[in-house]
Amino acid sequence: MSENQIQAGSSVESLCKKCKTVTDHHVVAMLGDKIAKVECKVCRARHSYASPKAETKAQAAPRVRSGATGTVKDAPQAAAPKAAGPRKPTAAASRQAQAQAEQWEKLVGSCPSPLTYGMDRTFRSGDVIDHPVFGAGYVQKLMKPNTIEVMFKDAVRNLRCGKLS
Numbered sequence: 001m002s003e004n005q006i007q008a009g010s011s012v013e014s015l016c017k018k019c020k021t022v023t024d025h026h027v028v029a030m031l032g033d034k035i036a037k038v039e040c041k042v043c044r045a046r047h048s049y050a051s052p053k054a055e056t057k058a059q060a061a062p063r064v065r066s067g068a069t070g071t072v073k074d075a076p077q078a079a080a081p082k083a084a085g086p087r088k089p090t091a092a093a094s095r096q097a098q099a100q101a102e103q104w105e106k107l108v109g110s111c112p113s114p115l116t117y118g119m120d121r122t123f124r125s126g127d128v129i130d131h132p133v134f135g136a137g138y139v140q141k142l143m144k145p146n147t148i149e150v151m152f153k154d155a156v157r158n159l160r161c162g163k164l165s
Contacts, residue, residue: 015050122162
């Protein structure tokens with residue numbers, strides 16, 4: 001066997017798809033005399049073999065040949081894609097949020113003295129509670145073994161409570 005023959009377990013350089021750079025890899029699988037799978041020694045990712053020359057090809061700017069004059073020019077670089085910003089709520093989502101806020105106001109607004117929330121306390125469906133972080137909320141339902149579903153002004157949350165009977 002010659003020294004430069006590559007086999008499973010050999011060490012080769014490959015373009016790591018996770019590290020996005022050329023690093024040392026262990027050969028994991030071969031298809032005939034070609035490298036099929038490798039494992040990066042840096043990040044331990046397993047992926048198909050990519051020649052280290054593939055990185056230089058990908059980084060090189062594409063060149064365009066002008067049809068009339070036959071001159072070669074660098075191709076114009078494409079603009080970088082815009083970063084995705086926060087999405088605007090749809091009309092249906094806005095209506096749903098508005099309806100939930102109105103329902104919360106109707107259920108919580110009429111209660112003169114809400115119960116103070118405590119994880120060891122027990123609550124009943126229909127109770128109005130005062131949570132130290134989320135504020136006033138309406139207990140919508142009890143869930144076994146010790147959880148309540150509470151509608152707050154901004155969201156519905158599940159909270160821990162004392163054992164339900």
